[in-house]
Amino acid sequence: MLLSIVLSFIETIGVGIIMPFISIATDFNKIFTNQYIYYFYNLFDFKSSLYFVVFFGVVLIFFYIFRAIFTLFYFYMLSRFAQSRYHIIAYRLFENYIGLEYKKFIDMNSSLMTKNIITEANNLVELITKLLFLLSESFVLIFIYSMLLYVNWKMTILLTILLGMNVLFLKLFVSKKIKKAGIDREAFQSRFYKIISSAFGNFKIIKLKSKDEVILNEFENASINFVKANIKAQTLFHFPRVFLEMIGFSLIAFIVIYLVLKYHTDIKAALPILMVFVLGLYRLLPSVNRIFGAYNEILFKLQALNIIHNELIYEKENLGDEKIDFKExxxxxxxxxxxxxxxxxxxxxxxxxxxxxxxxxxxxxxxxxxxxxxxxxxxxxxxxxxxxxxxxxxxxxxxxxxxxxxxxxxxxxxxxxxxxxxxxxxxxxxxxxxxxxxxxxxxxxxxxxxxxxxxxxxxxxxxxxxxxxxxxxxxxxxxxxxxxxxxxxxxxxxxxxxxxxxxxxxxxxxxxxxxxxxxxxxxxxxxxxxxxxxxxxxxxxxx
The missing domain is CATH 3.40.50.300 (P-loop containing nucleotide triphosphate hydrolases)
Known part of the structure; x- marks a missing residue:
């Protein structure tokens, strides 16, 4: 969480710092009219505007190199945390199954227990990863949104309303279908495991009865429906990105129209503001898309959370080590x-x-x-x-x-x-x-x-x-x-x-x-x- 906040702050600086650099690179006089830029100019005792702009550019290059390294470090830490959870969850599941009373164990299905340890534990880890990723992108969204509000709050509010309506549309019509696909995925995958386990366990009987076609038909049905659920989900996962990109480019055109109508001339004077909104949307829209994508994947894998939770609440045998003798x-x-x-x-x-x-x-x-x-x-x-x-x-x-x-x-x-x-x-x-x-x-x-x-x-x-x-x-x-x-x-x-x-x-x-x-x-x-x-x-x- 701490790394997420730091990364979000760095991402926001990465978007916001471009505007003043372009502004002074196109007009050196702005070094002296902007109090913040002029403060750094004096602090480092620059004698030439040219050297200051070059220095600013070099600092930017090193900043973006640092941002790239830090981003990779963040994803490494996120992956390490998530995969460690897989070990813990899989171990706890196996520990719970091994610790079951014999009477309870014989009521269980071994193929489903195997599926839970291998597949559902991994799905839960992916769910946790997406949740953390969603939180990280939420901080990016908040920081960049705050910056846009500072630059031009009226335009930002208008953009928020337009984006909000589209996100609501995606949630109501896309997320619902993805959640249903997730339920279907789990159901057909369970059948998948059961059929495989049954076929390998009764291989000799299947051969003797020459019933290969029967078991293959059952497998084909489960496999096709499992694949269909995945195809549906994977297609819908891409829908928000495509849809939001369409909306994003339309919004940029809308901003240009708005500025032209406002100034009744070309938008050269408003270029720095436009650059902020273009870069802001350039980073904001992917964040919205990732948040929505992560949310949808959480819905798709949500069944794993229910399964793992239910499997971990089984009571294990609590047996002592007292010695007992048998002599009579x-x-x-x-x-x-x-x-x-x-x-x-x-x-x-x-x-x-x-x-x-x-x-x-x-x-x-x-x-x-x-x-x-x-x-x-x-x-x-x-x-x-x-x-x-x-x-x-x-x-x-x-x-x-x-x-x-x-x-x-x-x-x-x-x-x-x-x-x-x-x-x-x-x-x-x-x-x-x-x-x-x-x-x-x-x-x-x-x-x-x-x-x-x-x-x-x-x-x-x-x-x-x-x-x-x-x-x-x-x-x-x-x-x-x-x-x-x-x-x-x-x-x-x-x-x-x-x-x-x-x-x-x-x-x-x-x-x-x-x-x-x-x-x-x-x-x-x-x-x-x-x-x-x-x-x-x-x-x-x-x-």
Whole structure:
């Protein structure tokens, strides 16, 4: 803001200082008739009018060089500030998403979250930049306008009325359309991201069903409408400049007509005043245009502000670091859970799991098995009831400590596009010995060292270069890397054929011999080595 005011002041001097220079260059006698110019003439003790005019011109040249450098410095500072905001906004968005409760996170759309971090955060930064730029140009407008008022207030007021009417016309008819284009842009861009995410995530299914045309038609529709909104906005962005230039040149002609009619002769005597208004309009009209352009771009990107604001008001999990020990048992007492108040998923669950026990859980799809696992692991909070670890209540203060004790093997594992070691040590420092030990326990190390590049084998996006069984073994190794006390398998082998599943389950039972294991499975044969099997039916436990 301070730089904006200084720059505006410099811009005003740049316009106003030309008039006295031209005035004395065309008539040296004006050096002695103008008290301000004569003051500087005496101050520097000039002996010749010629040398004074030359000196004045050289000062002007250095002034304009300084103005150019300062202007570039201003834009550098403006850009640095704005881009720093992008980092802060993008980081806060990502921090907010990562900090969401698991229950809230699964209701979110990952493609829209990605769009918000990458696109909408950038749009908001552009909005902030335009706002600062608008303020800067407003100061230029105020200073130059004040100078014009000083030179000839009657003509300035008349010009203000004419310009004001035109600006009002632009606001009423152009800005409204730009704002609507901005809303359309956001809506179609959201569809854009969703279609891309869906297509890449279901690529194999699209290929198998030969439905390329369907997804391409959807993409084309979203893309065309997104582009149309941008074309409309970009065209309208130029309208104020073209319109105001037309008005500006017409106003200059109008001023000349006014002066000719006033003096009933040529305008040589009024040339200095005319020069001020010509130069003033020359700088004033671009300012009005930039202010209006910035205002319109703010309207176009305004939806980004609403989106970012709404995304940043989500409450993050506020979890403590209190330690919790697990030496005896996990106990669920009268636990109830629902995703929405109208329909319960789990009803009055009472369950005790002893340390070292192997518990199998069966039930139909949608019966609440995975939800129960998420409550045990501390990802969900019961609507009512308690989860106790050795008689200590599991809550926000100690749940982080509890989660660290759990090794989780899901049915659908997501692997990053990197090496085996990066996937096994996921989010932790890579310890080669520990990685190899985990892979050895998962019975995949020999295969990787024999046929590939060992722990530095590249596996492709989501492990596309591995078979289903190999991916599952990698998931097991990841779960074992930090040596968990509790091992949870959420239908971890249901996607495998019976023979592969049997082999992997034998390895898992062997690995988990001294661990507490909770295993969800569709097939009862998968749970043949469990100490106990419970069935969940309609959200209730049948022992």
């Amino acid at each position: 048992k996990i106990e669920l007492k009268n636990v109830n859970f629902a995703y929405n108040p109208k329909k319960s998923v789990l009803k009055n669950i009472n369950l005790t799991i002893k340390k070292g026990e192997k518990l199998g859980i069966i039930g139909e799809s949608g019966s609440g098995k995975s939800t129960l696992i998420d409550i045990i692991s501390g990802l969900y909070k019961p609507v009512s009831g308690e989860v106790l670890i050795d008689e200590e209540l599991l809550n926000d203060k100690n749940v982080k400590s509890w989660r660290k004790k759990i090794g989780y093997i899901p049915q659908n594992i997501y692997l990053i596009d990197g090496t085996v070691a990066e996937n096994v040590a996921f989010l932790e420092e890579i310890d080669e010995d520990r990685v190899k030990e985990a892979l050895k326990k998962a019975n995949i190390l020999d295969f990787l060292e024999k046929h590939h590049e060992g722990i530095y084998t590249k596996i492709g996006e989501n492990g596309i270069k591995l078979s289903g069984g190999q991916r599952q073994r990698l998931a097991i190794a990841r779960a074992l890397y930090h040596n968990p006390e509790v091992l949870i398998l959420d239908e971890a082998t249901s996607a495998l054929d019976s023979e592969t599943e049997k082999k992997i389950m034998e390895e898992i039972y062997k690995i988990g011999e001294n661990k507490t294991m909770i295993i969800i499975a569709h097939r009862i044969s998968t749970l043949d080595k469990c100490d106990r099997i419970v069935e969940i039916k309609n959200g209730e436990i049948n022992n």
